[in-house]
Amino acid sequence: MTFPRERGGQAPRAAYADAGSPRYATMLAIMCVVVVLSNIGGSKGVVFGPVITDGGFFLFPLAYILGDTITEIYGVRAARRAIAAGFLTSIGAVVTYAIIIALPGFTDDFGVAKQAALETALGPVWQIVLASMLGFVCGQSVNSFIMWARKRRRLERGLIGRLAGSTGAGELVDTVVFCSVAATAIGITTIGQWANYAFFGFVYKVAVQYLVMPLTAYVIRRIKRAEPSYQAALAAAGTGTGEHAGAAQPAQA
Template identity: 65%
Template sequence: MTTTSPTPTRSSPAYAQRGSAYFDVLVAGMAVVIVLSNIGASKGVQFGPVVTDGGFFLFPLAYILGDVISEVYGFRAARRATLVGFAASALAVFSFWVIIALPGFTDDYGLAKQEALEVALGPVWQIVVASMAGFVAGQLSNAWVMSRMKARSQEKGLVARLMGSTGVGEAIDTILFCTIAATAIGITTLGQWASYVFFGFLWKTLVEFALVPLTRVVIGRLKQREPSYQAALLQS
C-alpha cells in the first residue's frame, strides 16, 4: 500500500527582490503621480454639490501602483516607495519656494507671472503636508493590510486583498488629507469638508475597485516576469 505525502505548504508568502528594473519603474511612476497630484490638488473643483480638487483623477493611480508593489515586492518595498514619493514631493515644494523667491522681471508681464506663480504654487506646501500625512498613513496601512492578508491566504484571495486594503488605506488617507488641505483650496464650512471627505473617499475607492481586474492582470504578469518571485514560489 502506497501513501501520498502531503503537499508542502509555504511558511511565508512569496515576494520578489527589489533589485529589478520593474521595481524602479513602479517607484518612479508613483513619485511622479504624487508630485502631480499635489500640484493639481491646490485647485478646488466643484461638480454641482460634489467638492473635490484638481488632482482627483490622478491620486487613485498612486494607490494602484502601491498595491502592485505591496503584492509583488512586499511591505518593506512599499514603505521604501512611499518614502521616495515623500522625498520627491518635498523636493518639489522646495523648488517652488526657490522659484517664487527668486527676483523676477519688474515689467507688467513679469509681475503678472510672479503673481500667478504665487497663487498657483504658493499653497502647495500645505497640500504636500496634507497629501503626505494622508498618503504615508494610508499607503502604509494599505500595504500592511495586504501583507497580513497575503500571509494568511498566500497566492489566493488577491481580489479580496486589493479591495480590503483599499477601503482601509483610502479612508485614513482621505480624512487626513481633506482635514489638513481644506483651507488651502478654499473650503471653509463643515458641509464643504464633509462633502470633500465623502466624495473623495467614494471616488478613489470606486476607481480602484473598477480597476481591480486590470490591476490583477498587471500583478499576474509581473509575478511571471520576476525570476526572483518564481524562485520564491518554489521554496516550501
C-alpha cells in the same frame, strides 16, 4: 486558518520578488511623479454640480494602485521605500517651488503678473503637500499592512480580496487626513463643504480602484510570472506558479 507545514516544521511563507528589479524602479518612479502632480492639482478646488473635489482627483488613485502592486509583488519593505520616496520627492518639490518664487524676476508688467500667478498657484502647495504626505503615509501604511498581513495568511490565494480590503481602509484613512489638512488651501471653510469634499473624494477613489481591480489583479499576475526572482521563490517551495500556489521565501516585515 492553518497551513500545511513544510519539512523542518516551518510554515509556508509568502513569496516576494527582488526589489532590485527594473520593474520595481519603474513603478517607484511613476508613483513619485503621480504624487508630485497630484499635489499641484490638489491646490485647485474643483466643483462638479454639488460635488466638491480638487484638481488632483483623477491622478491620485493611481498611487494606491501602484502601492498595492508593489506590496503584493515586492513586499512591505519595498512599499515602505516607495512611500518614503514619495515623501522626499514631495518635500523636494515644495523647496523647489519656494526657490522659484523667491528668485528675482522681470519687473515689467508681464513679469509682475507671472510672479503673482506663480505665488498664487504654487504658494499654497506646501499645505497640500503637507496634507498629501500625512494622508499618503498614513493611508499607504494601512493599505500595505493589510496587503502584507492577508498575503502572509493566504499566500497566493485571495488576491482580489486583499486588493478590496486594503483599498477601502487605506483610502478612508488617507481621505480623512488629507481633507482635514488641505481644506483651507483650496477654499473650503465650512463643515458641510469639508464633509462633501471628504465623502465624495473617498467614494470616487474607492470606486475607481474597484472598477479597475480586475485589471490590477491581471497586471500583478503578469508581473509575477515575468519576475524571475518571484518565480524562483515559488519554485523553491516546489509549489508552481498558479493562483493557489504557496511559497517558501521569508515574508518581509
